[in-house]
Amino acid sequence: xxxxxxxxxxxxxxxVIEEILKQNNKMYKITIFGEEPHPxxxxxxxxxxxxxxxxxxxxxxxxxxWYRENNIDxxxxxxxxxxxxxxxxxxxxxxxxxxxxxxxxxxxxxxxxLPIPGANKDGVTGFRDINDCETMxxxxxxxxxxxxxxxxxxxxxxxxxxxxxxxxxSVVHLAPHLMERQxxxxxGAMLKNELEAQGMKxxxxxxxxxxxxxxxxxxxxxxxxxxxxxxxxxxxxxxxxNTKVTHNTDIFVNRGIVVNDFxxxxxxxVYAVGECAEHRxxxxxxxxxxxEQAKVLAAKLTANDVDGYEGSIVGTQLKVAGVDLFSxxxxxxxxxxxxxxxxxxxxxxxxxxxxxENRIAGIVLYGDTSDGQKLFRMLLxxxxxxGITSTQILQTSCGVGGGGEDVASMPDDExxxxxxxxxxxxxxxxxxTNGLTTVDEVxxxxxxxxxxxxxxDLVGDILAHTLGDSFDKDTATKKTLCGCTTLDREExxxxxxEKGLNSTKEVMYxxxxxxxxxxxxxxxxxxxxxGMLNPTEYIDESNSRLVNxxxxxxxxxxxxxxxxxxxxxxxxxxxxxxxxxxxxxKYNVPLVKLTGGQRIGLFGVKKDDLLSxxxxxxxxxxxxxxxxxxxxxxxxxxxxxxxxxxxxxSLGIELEKKFERLDTPHKFKMGxxxxxxxxxxxxxxxxxxxxxxxxxxxxxxxxGGTDLRAGDLLCxxxxxxxxxxxxxxxxxxxxxxxNYLERTSHWVERxxxxxxxxxxxxxETKKQLIERLEVTLTRYTEPWKEALENKEIQEKFYKxxxxxxxxx
Amino acid sequence: xxxxxxxxxxxxxxxxxxxxxxxxxINDKRIALFKVTSGELYAIEDRSPHPKGGVLSEGLVSxxxxxxxxxxxxxxxxxxxVQAPDEGRVQTYKVEVLDGDVYVSV
Numbered sequence: 001x002x003x004x005x006x007x008x009x010x011x012x013x014x015x016v017i018e019e020i021l022k023q024n025n026k027m028y029k030i031t032i033f034g035e036e037p038h039p040x041x042x043x044x045x046x047x048x049x050x051x052x053x054x055x056x057x058x059x060x061x062x063x064x065x066w067y068r069e070n071n072i073d074x075x076x077x078x079x080x081x082x083x084x085x086x087x088x089x090x091x092x093x094x095x096x097x098x099x100x101x102x103x104x105x106x107x108x109x110x111x112x113x114l115p116i117p118g119a120n121k122d123g124v125t126g127f128r129d130i131n132d133c134e135t136m137x138x139x140x141x142x143x144x145x146x147x148x149x150x151x152x153x154x155x156x157x158x159x160x161x162x163x164x165x166x167x168x169x170s171v172v173h174l175a176p177h178l179m180e181r182q183x184x185x186x187x188g189a190m191l192k193n194e195l196e197a198q199g200m201k202x203x204x205x206x207x208x209x210x211x212x213x214x215x216x217x218x219x220x221x222x223x224x225x226x227x228x229x230x231x232x233x234x235x236x237x238x239x240x241x242n243t244k245v246t247h248n249t250d251i252f253v254n255r256g257i258v259v260n261d262f263x264x265x266x267x268x269x270v271y272a273v274g275e276c277a278e279h280r281x282x283x284x285x286x287x288x289x290x291x292e293q294a295k296v297l298a299a300k301l302t303a304n305d306v307d308g309y310e311g312s313i314v315g316t317q318l319k320v321a322g323v324d325l326f327s328x329x330x331x332x333x334x335x336x337x338x339x340x341x342x343x344x345x346x347x348x349x350x351x352x353x354x355x356x357e358n359r360i361a362g363i364v365l366y367g368d369t370s371d372g373q374k375l376f377r378m379l380l381x382x383x384x385x386x387g388i389t390s391t392q393i394l395q396t397s398c399g400v401g402g403g404g405e406d407v408a409s410m411p412d413d414e415x416x417x418x419x420x421x422x423x424x425x426x427x428x429x430x431x432x433t434n435g436l437t438t439v440d441e442v443x444x445x446x447x448x449x450x451x452x453x454x455x456x457d458l459v460g461d462i463l464a465h466t467l468g469d470s471f472d473k474d475t476a477t478k479k480t481l482c483g484c485t486t487l488d489r490e491e492x493x494x495x496x497x498e499k500g501l502n503s504t505k506e507v508m509y510x511x512x513x514x515x516x517x518x519x520x521x522x523x524x525x526x527x528x529x530x531g532m533l534n535p536t537e538y539i540d541e542s543n544s545r546l547v548n549x550x551x552x553x554x555x556x557x558x559x560x561x562x563x564x565x566x567x568x569x570x571x572x573x574x575x576x577x578x579x580x581x582x583x584x585x586k587y588n589v590p591l592v593k594l595t596g597g598q599r600i601g602l603f604g605v606k607k608d609d610l611l612s613x614x615x616x617x618x619x620x621x622x623x624x625x626x627x628x629x630x631x632x633x634x635x636x637x638x639x640x641x642x643x644x645x646x647x648x649x650s651l652g653i654e655l656e657k658k659f660e661r662l663d664t665p666h667k668f669k670m671g672x673x674x675x676x677x678x679x680x681x682x683x684x685x686x687x688x689x690x691x692x693x694x695x696x697x698x699x700x701x702x703x704g705g706t707d708l709r710a711g712d713l714l715c716x717x718x719x720x721x722x723x724x725x726x727x728x729x730x731x732x733x734x735x736x737x738x739n740y741l742e743r744t745s746h747w748v749e750r751x752x753x754x755x756x757x758x759x760x761x762x763x764e765t766k767k768q769l770i771e772r773l774e775v776t777l778t779r780y781t782e783p784w785k786e787a788l789e790n791k792e793i794q795e796k797f798y799k800x801x802x803x804x805x806x807x808x
Numbered sequence: 809x810x811x812x813x814x815x816x817x818x819x820x821x822x823x824x825x826x827x828x829x830x831x832x833x834i835n836d837k838r839i840a841l842f843k844v845t846s847g848e849l850y851a852i853e854d855r856s857p858h859p860k861g862g863v864l865s866e867g868l869v870s871x872x873x874x875x876x877x878x879x880x881x882x883x884x885x886x887x888x889x890v891q892a893p894d895e896g897r898v899q900t901y902k903v904e905v906l907d908g909d910v911y912v913s914v
Contacts, residue, residue: 520875547866547877
């Protein structure tokens with residue numbers, strides 16, 4: 001087997017390896033050296049990490065197991081210091097010497113650090129890797145003033161990150177407007193205004209002369225003599241190819257390591273790919289061209305025929321601090337260009353198409369980028385614009401509904417879903433080969449529309465066009481229960497009631513489900529609906545519940561579980577605390593944490609220990625895993641607090657005891673505060689109570705999660721009994737009318753608060769809702785206790801099968 | 809994972825519940841054993857090929873497929889192939905029933 005060695009462990013290089021393994025996983029023994037201590041991660045997402053939207057773990061693209069499973073010998077934290085091209089060897093900083101048959105250099109690039117006095121002081125960093133991110137996050141904990149040098153994409157993302165970290169962010173930029181390589185002065189000015197509104201400060205046309213301070217940075221001095229204070233300086237003026245590893249070799253380096261169309265350097269068996277490579281005098285810093293290079297190199301290394309890489313014209317779809325941008329080709333006008341411009345300052349939209357000799361030569365879009373792909377294609381294909389009016393050029397291809405003609409004229413290779421790279425042809429083929437009839441089905445087959453969802457209307461148009469007369473708009477946009485059926489929730493309920501269906505199997509069989517036993521969407525939904533419609537007779541099917549509800553514990557991504565016992569209203573006792581502590585100690589629970597819902601969670605519990613832990617705790621399950629009442633958060637209330645007007649704890653405890661275990665369409669959280677200071681955050685709960693003199697205000701459909709939403713005032717009541725009653729009414733109304741997996745916040749927006757109020761104002765309706773809920777509440781038993789008492793459940797769900805065999 | 813080339817008794821046919829997976833640890837190999845509604849048995853690697861994994865033995869079983877409990881990928885029990893739009897494949901193992909005992913070849 002030949003030995004393939006790669007220097008560098010980043011996105012472009014790993015893509016080459018992935019492609020090679022896909023072609024032939026027996027061809028090479030593979031060794032990879034990486035300077036960083038991490039496996040391959042998504043460098044593009046670093047700004048999300050800095051901005052606090054995601055964690056480092058979440059941006060890992062190939063975890064340690066991937067290397068292991070593919071038998072890759074990975075050396076992290078180990079840079080290569082010398083390539084010996086005469087003897088085909090590489091030598092690492094630790095003295096490891098490895099021989100290669102083929103060598104890939106994929107060392108990427110690093111931040112260009114301005115060669116000015118003071119650039120090596122503490123508190124000066126680039127913005128290129130996880131280490132830089134961690135440096136910034138640490139400094140933000142102690143210091144206040146952040147300065148970013150460079151007003152390009154990277155610099156602005158870094159500055160946005162610093163704002164999120166609670167720092168001041170000043171951006172120093174040499175050019176008169178921001179992102180001058182992608183934007184013209186108009187768009188640059190719009191971006192600057194938007195970012196200033198977000199809190200960024202700008203020092204334009206300033207050139208840094210010196211970084212001030214002793215050991216640690218204290219400020220910057222500019223060439224005009226002015227100064228600014230700084231605790232952190234981020235250099236984001238550009239990147240430079242990492243070519244150091246080629247020193248003392250004959251490998252030819254210009255700005256990057258020079259390669260031909262097959263990514264070959266001038267030395268046999270040595271290749272370069274990614275940001276460190278220079279191809280036809282261009283080095284690239286965006287991922288799409290690098291992946292194209294990777295594909296060519298992989299084909300070359302697996303001896304497959306491939307057309308050489310011919311370079312890429314880059315169309316950039318960007319999102320900077322919440323603003324959509326698209327840029328391709330030329331940016332600035334000259335004497336020979338004419339341009340079409342639309343500038344809608346009010347909506348924050350700007351579009352400029354640069355035309356040279358009747359052909360699109362450049363595109364700048366700000367705020368609305370829906371035309372980007374269409375225009376970019378016209379640019380690439382050098383389409384002649386003679387006879388086309390400017391409105392036609394700028395007419396969006398994503399028009400809502402009735403876009404039949406646009407779709408017909410749309411070329412097959414045009415991207416419909418930019419997020420997932422799905423073309424019109426892929427969608428049309430999926431529709432015709434699989435007989436698809438709904439937008440959701442198209443998404444299921446192709447991924448189109450499953451990320452940001454903006455292309456869903458266009459997918460609908462393509463469906464209409466492809467299906468012709470057989471297209472039914474109502475069907476296409478109908479929200480079916482899942483892909484297994486063409487029926488929606490209301491139709492399924494009507495059928496269940498009319499035909500008296502009483503198991504998921506019956507429903508799926510009688511109603512002609514496409515998959516005999518359903519899927520992970522409809523089975524839990526049907527199980528819920530059947531239990532809701534027929535609480536006394538329907539027997540709950542654990543096998544139709546997803547893992548957490550089946551096991552009565554939350555599965556974590558490594559297969560361990562969490563155990564969260566009830567703590568009614570967030571009130572506990574010394575006895576319970578002792579038990580929790582003893583269990584945590586005895587079973588070596590890796591994490592004991594107070595949860596957001598005022599209770600204690602034990603995280604990282606091994607499946608084998610679940611039963612014994614439940615037994616020793618002897619506290620009911622907190623249902624932290626279920627589509628059911630989670631917690632009732634309470635404040636201390638009038639018993640101890642001088643502001644409290646009501647007894648919030650006792651109402652909270654009573655609510656939690658009454659409604660625990662009740663199945664609901666989605667999780668359901670409650671909060672009870674004893675005064676409008678609202679320490680229990682009742683305004684962001686599915687139902688929240690705020691004590692006022694003489695009664696309670698009841699807020700509903702608040703949400704503190706993904707879609708932050710303040711609750712709406714449902715009503716005010718005088719007594720605790722009325723508060724309990726109103727909760728029953730609201731809960732049951734939600735149970736009966738919401739879609740499965742629809743939180744109260746979305747449900748109330750959909751059906752309208754006024755409609756709900758009107759319906760439940762009727763005393764007869766109210767009475768019946770309460771009756772149905774009371775019957776339902778008799779359905780439930782404590783699940784942990786049940787598991788401990790029932791051998792069959794133990795055998796079925798918690799049995800451990802471990803077998804040791806001798807291997808010869 | 810390298811094959812050990814052995815056949816191991818892992819359970820009796822009667823004790824396996826239909827529409828459910830059972831995690832089985834054979835030395836250091838994690839295997840998920842499934843009995844489907846029609847009675848067939850399948851054994852596959854107990855880890856979804858999703859980059860972040862997922863314990864397949866805990867997944868929801870429908871016909872001859874299992875849904876990964878963590879990322880909801882649909883995976884064929886018969887050949888281990890991940891269904892579109894996702895991609896990938898998990899290792900499958902041969903299962904035999906002899907005199908009511910279930911054997912898996914690993």
